[in-house]
Amino acid sequence: MADEGWVAVGAGASTALETFEEPIAERITRVGQDRSDLLAFYKFPTSDARYERxxxxxxxxxxxxxxxxxxxxxxxxxxxxxxxxxxxxRSLRTLELDNARDAEFAPFVQPFATPIRDWVQTRMEVRVIDPQEVASSFDATAREVRRCRQLVRGAKPGRYSKAAGHRAARTIEQIRNHLREMFEFYTGYDPSFDWWVREPYDRLDAALAALPAYVREKLAGIGPDDEEDAIVGEPIGRGGLLAELEAEMIPYSPEELVRVAEREYAWCEAEMAKASRELGFGDKWRAALEHVKGLVEPPGAQPLLIKSLVDQGTEYVEKHRLVSVPHVAKEAIRMYMIPPAAQKVSPFFLGGTYLQVSYPTSSMSHADKLMSMRGNNRHFAKATAFHEMIPGHHLQLFVADRARPYRRLFSTPFYIEGWALYWEMVFWARGDFFTCPEDRVGSLFWRMHRCARIVFSLKFHLGQMTPAECIELLVDWVGHERATAEGEVRRSFNGDYSPLYQAGYLLGALQLWKLRGGGCGPGTVPREGIS
Incomplete structure (x- = not known):
């Protein structure tokens, strides 16, 4: 025993440490945290040091x-x-893909990005700087930004794709933000820095501020008035899709999966016709769909409606002992409103940790108010309230936070979204949940939507459909309002979702249904495509 209660370490201790095997769960946690720290430190986009590290x-x-x-x-x-x-x-593959995409616009971005990157990294490593040298560098870099405009203006038609122009503009905005952080780290603390750098920084910042809009307009065809509503996306090609499918452990080609979606859609259309006939519209199911859309709740009733449907889904699974629901999971459900501007991307309500409800407000146009009310009526929301909350995403995330939370690193839409849609299949197959034809129309609308998501997302990345054609597919196949179709496509391709995310809903649900032992599925058409 050493002084103050410390234990003396024996000579064999180092050997024990060297042979220590890191438990796999701890390894996963460490890898996730190490990655986060490296991304925070090597944060500059297009940086060779970031890619290499x-x-x-x-x-x-x-x-x-x-x-x-x-x-x-x-x-x-x-x-x-x-x-x-x-x-x-998969992370290596994604890193390589991102690096290849960045290389597309390197000729006009790297000349000014490189010196900014070097100063940002100097600041991150807290190395000595010479303010006069920084000022001189910023003046030279501002000239490179102006030269970038000339290179973009003089580019031959077709030299850069719309996707490359859109990505370049986004990257320039990130570069500007990193430059601002570097400047604010020193300014106000070092009088010499303020003296030398303030005016050169202001000139460089102003040049960078005007550049993204210019690049978007010249290369992506997106003017200043179109930025908010523009949909561009970055197709990854068939090779990219095959790599993503391999990472998701799905041994099918994009073309085979499109055929699965088309077969599922045919089943949905047949079921929609049955419900249409019950409602007196014959086989004209689109007329039946419009009828059900019009069965809106009175103004102000939507929050209470959504909460009542959430409670209905919870009570149903508990009554039939379909899944265990911890008391806190149903007790602590919270609800918030989606701001009107955000409803351009999320026109319907969302769920998970908490409920987010789209709701007509006085600041919205009459058409947007009508769209919100029609899309969130009782019969449409019945199939999505439990999808978003219990037994869907809310229960799913509640358990994931408490059981092997380190596996959140491996999040995939084929489970996250597939789980929620799997429960829609279970409820449909039981036959006692969607009891009236209006409810079945609402449920089938969303099932058709999941089919269309597979088709338009895969065909977009295969280069077979444009964003405009994806919107048309949602309007023609599913019966979306055009505004909601635009919102869905915008959300799919704005860069926040993986390429297979939208395909993951129905394909993941079919995988889970097979694991359940559900055979061909709740419909009548054999489903050979997923096993």
Missing amino acids: LTRFYNDERSALSQQPFESYDQEAKVDYLLLQNYLK
């Missing part, structure tokens, strides 16, 4: 993982091992 990180982790004793793991640990292995491989 992340590449080394993923390769080192893959190598270290391959040396772990896989065969000695129990079943859960083996699953964790394979999930981490797949995650690291």
